[in-house]
Amino acid sequence: SIPLGYFGGIGAASRHGILFKGGNYLDAITRVNTVVFDKTGTLTRGEFEVREAHAGNGFEADTMLAIVAAAEGNSTHPVAKAVVRYVRLRGIEPLAVTDAKELPGHGLSVRVDGREVLVGNTRLLDTNGVTYPAGLASVPETVVVCAVDGVYAGYLLLADAPKEDAADAVAALKSLNINNIEVLSGDKQAIVTKLAKSLGIDKAYGDLLPADKVARLEELKAEPGRKVAFAGDGINDAPVLALADVGIAMGGLGSDAAIEIADVVIQTDQPSKIATAVKIGKVTRRVVW
Ligand code: ADP
Ligand code: MG
Secondary structure, three states, X not given: OOOOHHHHHHHHHHHOOEEEOOHHHHHHXXXXXXXXXXXXXXXXXXXXXXXXXXXXXXXXXXXHHHHHHHHHOOOOOHHHHHHHHHHHHOOOOOOOOEEEEEEOOOEEEEEEOOEEEEEEOHHHHHHOOOOOOHHHHHOOOEEEEEEEOOEEEEEEEEEOOEOOOHHHHHHHHHHOOOOEEEEEOOOOHHHHHHHHHHHOOOEEEOOOOHHHHHHHHHHHHOOOOOOEEEEEOOOOOXXXXXXXXXXXXXXXXXXXXXXXXXXXXXXXXXXXXXXXXXXXXXXXXXXXX
């Protein structure tokens, strides 16, 4: 049976917009000594903005954008939403697509007018043997590249800003003596490193596929004494949320799958609430024991 004090703790947490799925997690979170963050939508706002768009190989810019938006219309990824919004605002109608396949950590493959279209990061084009301007892979910004029938057709540059309380979130964890903090991302290493530095996080892992994130969590969990919380918005991250000692989902942007599988849901979307949750857990433990 659950000691009565945990109900008080769960209630206190809910008044802060923190939903504990059970008293056991209120206890488990006080033992966490490592916090692993997803980047997009967790430490950053997850609201990308298209900064630039350039067509290549003789494609018209509007045609390239119509193709890209058509593909991205089949994804709920924050990058996809930003691209669709940008193209719509320009009054360009997305084209009709068939055979849409989302490729986690890469982008999408679709058919438009009988043509084979790839829209995603440079890794997607690498995987399919499509060449593109050499500089694109190393730009320290999020890049969406488009290829039609195996030919590079253009790219967009996007940016996403850190959440307002992301730096506070890291500082608050450190003040609780939780100093092992990492960020894992499918985004480029250069972007992840830059963000981590600006927030005071030492370990930044970029260019990860969803399976690589799982592997990093397994590596951490194999270390004796390591208690790991993972915080993510859940897009492509449900397996990592499930694996962590405490899985924490961001409730605002978070996917339904993430909210379902998480042990703790932060409804306000603020990563600083992780430290708040630890503090409430500690106070509750004092009451219970
Ligand atoms: P993260 O949330 O850590 O960025 P994801 O696995 O969700 O990781 O995505 C990794 C990368 O894959 C993104 O940064 C982006 O470059 C690319 N990507 C994923 N989905 C799409 C999409 N629908 N359109 C374009 N690029 C995408
Ligand atoms: Mg994600």
